[in-house]
Amino acid sequence: MIDGYGRHINYLRLAVTDRCNLRCHYCMPEEGINYMPRKELLTYEEMVRLTALLSNHSVNKLRITGGEPFVRKDLIHFLQAIRQQTNIESLNITTNGTLCKPYLSAIEKLEFNSVNLSLDTLDEDRFFQITRREGFKDVLDALDAFSMMPLNLKINMVVMSDTNIEDILPMAFLAKEKDISVRFIEEMPFNGGNDRAKASVWDHNDILNHLTQELGVLDALDTKHGQTATLFKAKGFKGNIGIIPAYSRTFCGLCNRLRITAKGVLKSCLYDKGVFDLKGFMRNGASDEDLLMAVQSALIHKAKDGFEAEGKRLGSMMMESMSTIGG
Numbered sequence: 001m002i003d004g005y006g007r008h009i010n011y012l013r014l015a016v017t018d019r020c021n022l023r024c025h026y027c028m029p030e031e032g033i034n035y036m037p038r039k040e041l042l043t044y045e046e047m048v049r050l051t052a053l054l055s056n057h058s059v060n061k062l063r064i065t066g067g068e069p070f071v072r073k074d075l076i077h078f079l080q081a082i083r084q085q086t087n088i089e090s091l092n093i094t095t096n097g098t099l100c101k102p103y104l105s106a107i108e109k110l111e112f113n114s115v116n117l118s119l120d121t122l123d124e125d126r127f128f129q130i131t132r133r134e135g136f137k138d139v140l141d142a143l144d145a146f147s148m149m150p151l152n153l154k155i156n157m158v159v160m161s162d163t164n165i166e167d168i169l170p171m172a173f174l175a176k177e178k179d180i181s182v183r184f185i186e187e188m189p190f191n192g193g194n195d196r197a198k199a200s201v202w203d204h205n206d207i208l209n210h211l212t213q214e215l216g217v218l219d220a221l222d223t224k225h226g227q228t229a230t231l232f233k234a235k236g237f238k239g240n241i242g243i244i245p246a247y248s249r250t251f252c253g254l255c256n257r258l259r260i261t262a263k264g265v266l267k268s269c270l271y272d273k274g275v276f277d278l279k280g281f282m283r284n285g286a287s288d289e290d291l292l293m294a295v296q297s298a299l300i301h302k303a304k305d306g307f308e309a310e311g312k313r314l315g316s317m318m319m320e321s322m323s324t325i326g327g
Contacts, residue, residue, distance in 0.1 A: 001054070001057055001058040001059060001295070001296065001299060002299065003255075003268070003299040003300065003302040004299070004300045004301060004302060005302070005304060007254070007255055007256060007302075008058065008256060009058065009059065009256055009257065009258055009299060010058050010059055010060050010061055010226075010256055011059065011061040011062075011063070011226060011256050011257040011258070012051065012054055012059050012061070012062050012063070012257065012258050012259075012260065013063045013065055013257060013258070013259045013260070014047060014050075014051065014062060014063070014064055014065065014259075014260050015065045015066055015259070015260065015261050015262040015325065016042075016047065016064055016065070016066060016067075016069050016072050016075065016078070016262060017041065017066045017068070017069065017071055017072040017262050018033070018035055018036055018041075018066070018067045018261075018262045018263070019035050019066070019068065019071045019072070020066060020067040020068040020096070021068055021071055021096075021098060021099065021133065021135075022068070022096055022098065022131040022132070022133045022135070023131060023132040023133060024120070024130055024131050024132075024158075025130060025132070026130075026158050026160060026187050026188075030132060036262065036263055040263055041262050041263060041264075042260070042262060042263070042264040042278075042279055044074070044077075044078040044081065046279065046282055047078065047260075048078070048081050048082060048085055048086065049282070049288075050260065050278065050282075050291070051082060051086045051088060052085055052086040052087070053288050053291060053292060054258075054295070055086045055087040055088045056087060057292060059088075059258075060087070060088060060089040060090060061088070061089065061090040061092070061113075062082065062086075062088045062090065062091055062092065063092040063093065063094060063116075064079070064091075064092070064093040064094070065093075065094045066094075066095075066262070067262065068095060068096050068098075068099065069093060069094070069095055070095060070099040070100060071099065075103075076103055076106045076107075076110075079091070079093075079110050080110070083110060083111075090113040090114075091110065091111070091112055091113055092112060092113050092114045092115070092116070093112060093114075093115055093116070094115075094116040094118065094156070095116070095117060095118070095142075096117075096118045096119075096131075096135075096139065097117050097118070097119070097138060097139040097141075097142030097143065097146075098133075098135035098138045098142075099138075100138075100142045100145070101138065101141060101142070101145075104142075104145050107149070111150075111151075112149075112151045113151060113152060114151055114152035114153070114154060115146050115151055115152075115153055115154070116155075116156050117139070117142060117143055117146060117153065117154070117155050117156065118156050118158075119139055119143065119155055119156070119171075120157050120158050120160070120163075120164055121157075121164050121167040121171075122167060122170045122174075123167065124136045124137075126163070126164060126167065127139075129163070130160075130163060130164065143155070143174075147178050147180060152180075152181070153178075153180040153181070154180065154181045154182075154183055154242075155171065155174060155180060155181070155182045155183065156183050156185055156244075157171050157182070157183070157184050157185065158185045158186075158187055159184050159186065159187060159202045159207055160187055160202075161187075161201060161202045165202070165210070168184060168207065168210055168211065169210075169211070169214050169215075171184075172211060172215065172234070172241050174239070175234070175237050175238065175239030175240060176234070176236065176237045176238065176239070177238060178238060178239055179238045179239050180239040181229075181231070181239055181240050181241070182239065182240075182241055182242070183229050183241075183242035183244055184207045184211075184241075184242070184243050184244070185244040185246050186201065186202065186203055186204060186244065186245055186246045186247040186248060187201055187202075187246075187247065188246050188247050189247070190325065201247060203245065203247065203248050204230070204243045204244075204245040204248055204250070207243050208232075208243055211232075211234075211241065215234045215235075215241075216234070216235060218232035218233065218234055218241065219232060219233045219234075220232055221233055221240060225254060225256060226254050226255065226256030226257065227251070227254070228244050228245075228246070228251045229242030229243065229244045230242065230243050230244075230245075246270075249271075249305055249306040249307060252304070252305030252306050252307075253305065255269070255302075255305075258295070258299075259325065260278060261274070261325055263279060264277065264278045264279025264280070264282070265277055265278065265279070266278050266294075266295065266298055267325065268298050268299060268301070268302040268303065268309075269302065269303050269305075269306055269309035270306060270309075270325065271303075271306040271307075271309040271310040272303060272309040272310075272312065272313070273312070273313050275298045275301070276294055276295075276297075276298050278294070278295075
């Protein structure tokens with residue numbers, strides 16, 4: 001699986017739902033979005049088929065995303081099927097943590113390589129302001145539970161200049177006593193049409209400068225192929241600190257991923273509008289060979305970077321929600 005720029009593709013991000021129990025204002029409007037009817041979503045069987053096929057052709061890393069994955073019924077059974085019926089080596093999931101408590105034992109048995117926990121503040125009132133929902137204590141409980149499991153725990157904080165700058169340092173200090181990664185993400189324009197000004201977006205340089213003013217010089221860690229976060233080690237910290245330039249897109253040259261939305265649309269870049277309807281193709285009788293050729297064709301035409309992909313969208317980006325594309 002190689003794209004038109006010679007980049008090896010080994011990482012699939014699979015959205016299992018477009019639904020979420022939170023309403024974070026950087027992701028969607030307060031009234032939410034028009035969710036897809038159940039029949040419009042990929043079935044679990046279709047997801048397992050696609051994952052198994054791609055895992056036989058160089059894709060060895062899978063990240064489950066949403067929306068919020070645990071909103072979808074029987075998610076654990078689906079994840080067990082992924083473990084049993086595919087050649088995926090690295091199984092990972094991104095969650096907001098609010099619904100995880102009943103599944104903690106099952107999650108540990110699945111032997112995830114990493115859990116990305118979305119948390120944008122350590123202040124309960126600000127949590128409600130950002131998410132427009134309760135659930136702060138549930139997220140903290142999930143954080144504590146995941147930090148005790150033999151997996152890589154990554155805390156993802158979206159940095160919003162008008163909302164949570166004061167949370168950057170408290171969040172960073174989570175990595176002082178725990179061997180976890182706290183990553184700060186540039187805000188992106190996928191908010192479902194929510195009217196948010198972009199003139200004052202904090203970029204990766206702003207975030208790094210803010211951190212170093214308090215923590216001193218941060219030692220840069222080695223970058224792995226396809227890694228989106230620039231990682232740093234602060235003196236005396238057990239864990240590390242990461243900065244993800246998701247809007248600046250400085251990491252695009254090392255892209256190694258594909259995305260499949262909950263609706264079954266193949267995206268070769270986060271910033272494109274979708275390049276192929278895998279669900280429709282499958283439901284019209286496509287063979288595994290047909291599917292593989294379709295994916296490879298999409299890879300050959302994969303954009304060089306997120307700016308090129310964005311340039312082909314014709315102004316539709318702001319109406320798309322991150323929950324519909326899986327992050």
